[in-house]
Every structure is written in structure tokens, then in C-alpha cells.
Amino acid sequence: MEIKYIRKHNDSFMTIIDEANAVEYETKMIDSNDISILLEYSILEIDGTTQYNYNISRKENLQDYLETRDYSLEAIGKIVLSLQIGLSELEKYLIDESHIFLEKDTIFLEKTNAGERLSLCYYPKDNGTIQQQFRVLMEHIVSNLQGGDRKKAEHIYAIYDICLKEDYTLEEVLDYLQSNSEEQPEIVVNKIEFDDGFDEDLEDNRIEDYFEDSSESLYDYYEKKKKKTLGGRLLSLNIFDGIKGLLEKKGESAISKSLKFEDFIIEPDTEIEEKTVLLKDSKPAGKLVYDGRDGAEDDYIITKDIFRIGSSKTNDAILNSKAVSSSHAKIYRENGEYFLEDMNSLNGSYIQGGILNYKEKVKLKTMDVIRFADVSFVFM
Structure with missing residues (x-):
């Protein structure tokens, strides 16, 4: 095989x-x-x-x-x-x-x-x-x-x-x-307010709670709600249908909607990010130097054997571009050498202008130009 x-x-x-x-x-x-x-x-x-x-x-x-x-x-x-x-x-x-x-x-x-x-x-x-x-x-x-x-x-x-x-x-x-x-701590819930013309009163299928101050997702909320109402057993695979149906109005899907920007697809926001700078006063073991003039991104020192790049706050290099996927790419450090691998990103990872296939592992050299969607770095 x-x-x-x-x-x-x-x-x-x-x-x-x-x-x-x-x-x-x-x-x-x-x-x-x-x-x-x-x-x-x-x-x-x-x-x-x-x-x-x-x-x-x-x-x-x-x-x-x-x-x-x-x-x-x-x-x-x-x-x-x-x-x-x-x-x-x-x-x-x-x-x-x-x-x-x-x-x-x-x-x-x-x-x-x-x-x-x-x-x-x-x-x-x-x-x-x-x-x-x-x-x-x-x-x-x-x-x-x-x-x-x-x-x-x-x-x-x-x-x-x-x-x-x-x-x-x-x-x-x-x-x-x-x-x-x-055990999960008690969660304070507030009423949802729809900003895009959604009608709050959706007959019997209203979403009445919004987790404003909690990291718990709607998925987790509905999962627990179903367990409670069905005696701890989930009987349907379509976990997301209830949420999706409530969020779909006038033929437009709030879940699957994506915006075009030049040659890139903008992923919908799923979490609030804070800009993080990871340059530290330590001996560099590899470095991504931002190749842009607008100052929109930071430089990063590669301090881990597996260094992750993306827009999610769980990454080591947190990029601000909306064209960058939440988990976009990663850099491996093996025996003192560095390798780049794309994480099946939406808009792709490029090295020296060539796009990587998913799971393709490419050895990095000093002065290689790496691009994550529309964000370019020079590897040092």
C-alpha cells in the first residue's frame, strides 16, 4: 500500500x-x-x-x-x-x-x-x-x-x-x-446578540446562551446539553446541524462562508488572538526574519524541536494575516538541521516560490525565503 x-x-x-x-x-x-x-x-x-x-x-x-x-x-x-x-x-x-x-x-x-x-x-x-x-x-x-x-x-x-x-x-x-x-467550573452565560441581521426569535430552536467569558465552545455546550437530555447517550451524528441551522439565514451559511482576498481565501475567525513576540535573549538555533516592510509580523527564534506556525494562539509563531490557517506549518529540528512541512493549510506554504504538498518535508538552508500564504520570512 x-x-x-x-x-x-x-x-x-x-x-x-x-x-x-x-x-x-x-x-x-x-x-x-x-x-x-x-x-x-x-x-x-x-x-x-x-x-x-x-x-x-x-x-x-x-x-x-x-x-x-x-x-x-x-x-x-x-x-x-x-x-x-x-x-x-x-x-x-x-x-x-x-x-x-x-x-x-x-x-x-x-x-x-x-x-x-x-x-x-x-x-x-x-x-x-x-x-x-x-x-x-x-x-x-x-x-x-x-x-x-x-x-x-x-x-x-x-x-x-x-x-x-x-x-x-x-x-x-x-x-x-x-x-x-x-469537573468544569460553573459557567456564567449571557444572551446571544446577532450582529448580521439574524433574528433572535427562531421559534423553538433559539440559541439563548452565549459563552462570552468562557473558552467553552458551542460544540461542547450542545454536547453536554444532549447528554443531559438524552440520558448521557448521543443518538445522532449530526452534532452540528442544530447550530448550523440556527445560524443559516437568507440562504447564506455563517459557518462555511469564506471571503476572497486577491489569490487567497480568508478563513473565518474562530478565536480571539493576542499578538505574541517570541524573540528572547537566548542563543539562536534558527530564526525566521520577517520579510515585509509594514511591520505586520514579528521575527521568531526557533527554540523547539517542533516549531509550529499559524494564526492560532496555540502556535509558537503566531501570524496575524487572515490568509494564514490556524495550524499552517511546522519546522522540525533534527540533528542540527531544519525541515519545513505544511500542515494542509488552506493557502499553502512555499519555499523559494515553490508550493509544498501536504506531508512533504523540505530541508531548509540559510537565506531560504519561506512564505506562509501571503506572509514571507527569510530563514537564518
Whole structure:
């Protein structure tokens, strides 16, 4: 099996090349129904091999998602919950669970204004049971744990112990995560005020609470609300439909709307950022020098083995341009050398004018010009 990544302007694709044979019944079911948990794909037959091409534009794979969040229990919990709900939907269409390819590189998440949405890879080959594949994912998570948070490590090892059982279920993993999650502080809520002509009175489906002073997302709020009203069980995959329906007025979608600016697509704001300058009085181990005259961005010293660049405040280099994705790119430091990798950004990462494919790793040299969307730096 071979996995490749291709970029075509603002779209990215993952291609799996193997000898998998399409299952006629499943293909018809997927083509005839909007199964939102599955990645969109097309099939191409070339020289006796089958290529499955998946649209992964604006999505982040599982490895990057968990790595960015330091393999937190909250992140793992969201994955398990979304996975369980998605598998429940696939059962309705009689999709063989062994045809869902659960790898750290084939599970994707997409950021929306309501949270993260999970997408699974349908690949009609015997990939093993969900339990077997999830066990391998947990092995990956355990092997990548870093020291420092003993309590988190104990919980993750406990989850892995559950997965070692022959007949374990994802529900057991969820039960453990929910019973060991930290209690959330009481949240003060305020009434939502719509600024773009939205009508507050939306019959029985009003959004009456707005988390003005809380970091909790609407996704988390509705997730907890559903758990409470449905006795702790989520019965529908369409977690975001209620929110999306309320925010859609006059044929325009407030969730999916994006603005064009020259050759770049502007991503919708999902969080409030504060400008952070990371230049410190330490010996440089690598440096990004802003190549602009407007002073809109800062210079950055690369002080980590994995140095992340994007517009989100979770990055090491926080860029202010609206054309830059929240998780745009990262720079690796290995044996004293530096490598650039794009994080499946919307508007792309460039080195010396050439755009990078997703997962393409390029060695950096002194005086290389690196561009993240419309923001240029010189690597020193």
C-alpha cells in the first residue's frame, strides 16, 4: 500500500494506491446517501491498480491534531466520541466496519465555528476490526507520551489496558474518560446578540446562551446539553446541524462562508488572538526574519524541536494575516538541521516560490525565503 498527497491550488488530496476491489453494494450506498462521517473520494483504475483519491482540503490528520494538543484526555475523548457516533451511522447503511481505515494518517478533523468535525476513510479492504485498529492507535499515543504529566500518563495507560482486552468496546473507553474527566467550573452565560441581521426569535430552536467569558465552545455546550437530555447517550451524528441551522439565514451559511482576498481565501475567525513576540535573549538555533516592510509580523527564534506556525494562539509563531490557517506549518529540528512541512493549510506554504504538498518535508538552508500564504520570512 502506498499513500501520497497532492495539492491542486487550494485543494489537497490523499491518494491510496493498492489492489483494493470496490464493493458494489457499499459503493452504491455511499454514492446514494450523504454519509457525512466519510471523506469524499473518487476511484481511478490505472495499470491493474486502484487509486482511491480523498479530498482532505482544510483538514488536519489525527497525528497532527493530537500532537498539537499534547495528547490531552479531552482531545482523545472527542475522537472516541465522534468515532462511536460515526460508526453508529455507518451501521445504518450496512458498511463493513473493517472497510474503515483507522490510521493516524487517515483519520481527519476539520475545524468549524462549532468545534472539530471528524472524517473517516472508507477503503474496501480488510483493515481489521475497529477494536484492533483503535488498539494500534492507542499504541501510537502511548509511544508518543512525553514526561511531565504523570496523571495524564496514568489515564492514557489505563485506556490502553482497556484496549488490550479481547472483547473491549469503545463505550468502555468513553465511560472511563467521562468518569475521570475533570469537573468544569460553573459557567456564567449571557444572551446571544446577532450582529448580521439574524433574528433572535427562531421559534423553538433559539440559541439563548452565549459563552462570552468562557473558552467553552458551542460544540461542547450542545454536547453536554444532549447528554443531559438524552440520558448521557448521543443518538445522532449530526452534532452540528442544530447550530448550523440556527445560524443559516437568507440562504447564506455563517459557518462555511469564506471571503476572497486577491489569490487567497480568508478563513473565518474562530478565536480571539493576542499578538505574541517570541524573540528572547537566548542563543539562536534558527530564526525566521520577517520579510515585509509594514511591520505586520514579528521575527521568531526557533527554540523547539517542533516549531509550529499559524494564526492560532496555540502556535509558537503566531501570524496575524487572515490568509494564514490556524495550524499552517511546522519546522522540525533534527540533528542540527531544519525541515519545513505544511500542515494542509488552506493557502499553502512555499519555499523559494515553490508550493509544498501536504506531508512533504523540505530541508531548509540559510537565506531560504519561506512564505506562509501571503506572509514571507527569510530563514537564518
